[in-house]
Amino acid sequence: MKKYWKSIEEYETGIKQINDAHIPDKIQAKEALKASRRDFLKYFGFSVASAAVLASCERPVKKAIPLLIQPEEVRPGIASYYASTFYNGCEAVPILVKVRDGRPIKIEGNDLSRLTKGGTSAQVQASLLNLYDESRPKEPVYQGQELSWEQANSDIIQKLSKLDDDKQIVFLTPTIVSPSFQSLLDNFKQKYPNFKQVTLDSYSYSGIREAYGKVVGKSIIPFYRFDKAEVIVSFGADFLGTWLMPTIFTHQYAKARKISNETKKIAKHIHFESYMSLTGSNADERYIIKPSEEAKYLLSLYNELAQQFGHPITVKSGFESELKTVAHNLVKAKNKALVVSGSNNVDVQLVVASINQLLGAYGNTVMVDKETLLYKGKDALVHKFLDDCIEGKVGAVISIESNPAYHFPSSEKFIKAINDVELTVNVSSQKEETSQFFQYVLPSSHFLESWSDAEFIAGEYSLAQPVIRAIYNTRDKHQIVLDWLGERSKSYDFIKSFWNKHILNKTAETNAFRSAWKQTLSDGVFHSDQSTKRKVSKLNLDEVSSRIVKQEPVDGLEVVAYQSISVGDGKMCNNPWLQELPDPVSRICWDNYYAISPSLAKEKKWKQGDIINIDGIELPVFIQPGNHHQVISVALGYGRMMDGPNPEIIGKNIQPLLERDLVSIQYFTDVKEVKSVAATYELATTQTHHSMEGRALVRETTLSEYLKNPASGNEMHAEIEKLHTTLYKEHDYKGHHWAMFIDLNSCTGCNACVVACSVENNVPVVGRDEVRRSHEMHWLRIDRYYTQLPDDPSSLRVVRQPVMCQHCDNAPCENVCPVAATNHSSEGINQMAYNRCIGTRYCNNNCPYKVRRFNWYDYTGADAIPFNRVDATGMTSDLKRLVLNPDVTVRAKGVIEKCSFCIQRIQEKKLEAKKDGKPLVDGTILTACQQGCPAKAITFGDMNDENSEVSKMMKDPRRYHLLEELHTLPSVGYLTKVRNTEQSNNKNTQHKTHS
């Protein structure tokens, strides 16, 4: 039996020490001492008095105000779904927006999209809250003075026309994915010949584009097909987390790794990286390299492959022998192999392109005919723009949602240069650092208030429509540019006529166009199979390889900057849902940190939370198993102001570390100086709170074992099944018996389900201090366990397991509730009646899965008594409360809550079936976590229905239940994880146990 451990403390000190995590910490002990007999009497008196006051109150008169004119499609209490598109400068995802009584309350994936099939990411799910953000710019502002839109627009137009002919007008934008907006800019260019558009991406993919400029003659990013790959080799590309378009890639990856009775084949995933990333933690084989060595490793791989294919090799870089087996795997898969790299170095990407060419991947797993239209920025052009600014060639800078003061490489230079520009306009829908340096600040609408469209992969279109009237005095970006062009048309009309002419290709104002447009608007997505044929030319790598080989090896510490799963590039930093989302690897939320390997910590004598200073930036240390001994990894996207009742800057911006006057930005650098600061910081982590004490929770096997015996790794299940016996009366489910299955082989740990669950079920945000006290409220958590030895990072394996209420048939929580607030429903659901709960927390103590959450305070403004409220993040404001789901009770202080299997969704679909007089079809009910999952790892259905998906999974030999030896009979089942490795991992897995 394999041993798992959840944190480095647990590994080092054994299980005994871990129990200390449950002892109240200093804060709690202090507070417990503060409450005296006098306080008790005070509270007692207060409660008696308030009860008396409440009892004597008259019932408030409630008003029922119908709409003056009731639109036919809007029905009170019934949600409408509108298709739209999420895009915030990184990936674009087709979505559906659920609107109840005029306000958007949930974002779901658009299942009509053939790329995502309804998948989302944590950021997509959470982007809804940015709509209800009070810190958004509300009115047009000129030098701190509010003015009207008309005034601002006419001023800007006047100033633009007065500019000298030799002065440039620059639009600084993130990548424009909207073809209609691009055409608007083309119109702008015609009107103002000095117009120039500069793309500023928050994370640069310039290297790939430049490399493909040499490979296919046009600087594109090809479209990668992970679903067609049998062997995936990634060099530091976190494609399941943040690289390019993780939502689509996760969908493809899960498809390639789905194992079932029909397809007993899964893609092999080999990962080279320097720090523990989400993608790396999912890999079958993981190699730890220094970031500065990546180029040499790739070159060696190229040589090794060339040799095995019988092609001429180039200059050797010295790692050939280490890569023999990897190359062998790739050669076996041939054109069904895919090699990717996350590097922004042109030479590295040229080697990758050559490797894919050797393998014959073009047209199979790498599509150059169908390019990816994201991240169009080029580092050289960005630098040119800065030089132009400094030289005074620029007359006007109009930044549209690009926040250059934060995202610009060497932003200080930019801020200095911008002072001398005659006209500066910042168009933004969120609060941006840039606004304070620009003359005009124009509030643009949130994407949920705007008309727009997107073409994120050539031929894959998606429309975006407003789902709510603009909350503040904002205008959408199309409208703003239309106004500057002096055109009278509205953005909707412009987009419609653009689609008419260029995309739907129907004659104007005919019925054919009208119906095609209506259909597209309703579907949200549209695709055409047109593709541009591109010829891949053979490259000569000699020059590149000699450059690579010449690089001096870095001897010493290196810093790697990555984007975190939750905060990403930092655009949505002002989002409590994302800030409270624990990182899928480190399980830390609310801060960034320097992650170091345990061996480095030992060497430098750094402990968890010690603050260190690297080249002037101080951050706490987090000991992360799986990092390279000499690598310190740290997340980008922090150091921005979080508004709310207690505004604060969250984490530190580490971009300055990367600014070394390079033409193209590299996301790693060597450390010049590192100092220990005699201070510590307590990181808010959800890691050690839920320790499951080393039992067989996650079961796994290897592909070869699985092919011999599908139940391998899960032998325990058959043993336990024999022991079924109970004193309790068995439940008789006459109608439905709901069950959920989670395929551990599909789950990548992307966290989309966690946010989806929080949004759907009004799960409160508690804030950093409360998380430190283990008061986090997420109904669904993704447990992460390490296996193998942390001293040997390349052998380290990670397993993940989403855990929510298991809805046991023999539920231990039900038996101990003194007021029967939690009991069993006739459909197998462990029900929780909040209004009945008195908060004894006996159920919480008796739950072996620790999935019940207690409302220590009122976090969402449900209580009538303001004294109960703890609102660290402003979630109780009137505007933010608009996001609450009206079908789910907002819990008050002092009650237990937990996963309900999205009972509101079950009831809704059951009622629909009853109204239609038809049996409920399997797959109609989608829980929130299931709907948003990009990997389709979660299945929900009726166990009593023999033909349902979950019934089939009940018969799967991979099926098991969490802690099934306790005979709790959970309704949630798991399917074992299958790794595509030859040898069993079970060898030398004994982890040190302290007696």
Place this chain on the structure above:
Amino acid sequence: MKIESSLKLFNARFSIVVLLLCLFSSHAYLQNHKVPYDQTIEYDLKIGERLYYGLISDNPELPSCISCHAKFTGDSINWNPSAMEIVQVSDSLTVKQFKAVVNSPEDGFLAKVHKGYNLSDEHLTQLKLYLSNLGKEGVGEKSATKPRLGLFLLWGFLMFLALVDLLFTKKVRYKVIHLLVIIVGLSVHLKMAYEESADLGRSEGYMPDQPIKFSHQVHAGDNKIDCKYCHFNVEQGKSAGIPGPDLCMNCHMIVREGSRSGKSEIAKLVKNFEEGKDIAWVRVHNLPDHVFFSHAQHVNAGQLDCAQCHGKVEEMHILKQENDLSMGWCLDCHKSTNVNFTGNSYYSIYEKYHSELSMGVRDSIKAVDIGANDCMKCHY
């Protein structure tokens, strides 16, 4: 004895203070009113009030203002405009216009009932003054009779006396009497406390006044309009749907005079519609926030009749909450209501019940048998 003497002392002091206060206030009053009383505003207001109540009248044969235009609304509907509604109209009128409306109105129904009124200009001014003052100060609280409170206080006082006598004065010899008074008093108090707290948040019989005197009896009873015509959402959504002014105007485009209310009430609706103003109806049936209730479930899937919960709405001028909407009331109904088990193929999954029905073990399936009383059917 001590208590009695101290009480006497207190009485003496108290009367002196009261006397002094009276003197001062009358002195102040006289100082402020050098003009004759019959020329003050107070006098005009007083006369206006008396005119309104019919205590002074130009023609004693005719009914007083208040007999039709009541200050407070009662349990039965009063189609005539209330005092407050008159105030809102009369404020914008000149004395001449006011006189025309009161003494010789043009409108058909109004002309009939106001026939014979011939108020003098002075009285009209006084009446108008009273009305505008009413608009400023409001009609005040309706004096409510609270016999239960009286009973509560009475027993509280009796128990207090019994306690005082038991401990201090000891006038009554038999302690059984004290005990009896206290026991009965306590049980009366506890019973009332229990009943009051059980009723907390429940409002059976609630019948608030609405901004427009809309009568369900006229619409659903006299004119036999189907409930679902106005409550358009009842078969689809959780809420039945309150019709907006646009839906009302489907009929009231043409119907501008009510069979009982005359023109005034419908005029309010038309005004709201034309000015684009919302009508803020008072919600009659309220459930707590933690209860999920769906009309579609009960009316569409469960095929219940509206009257089963809402009573005979077609006989109500003022809508009244017929049932207490308590949880017990819901659960009892679920226990006794049959499910349309064979008619709806959604229920085909309940194989065991179907076989029991066909074998004759059961004659019907109640809502409770298919889990209607599970907590999470309503609380989530």
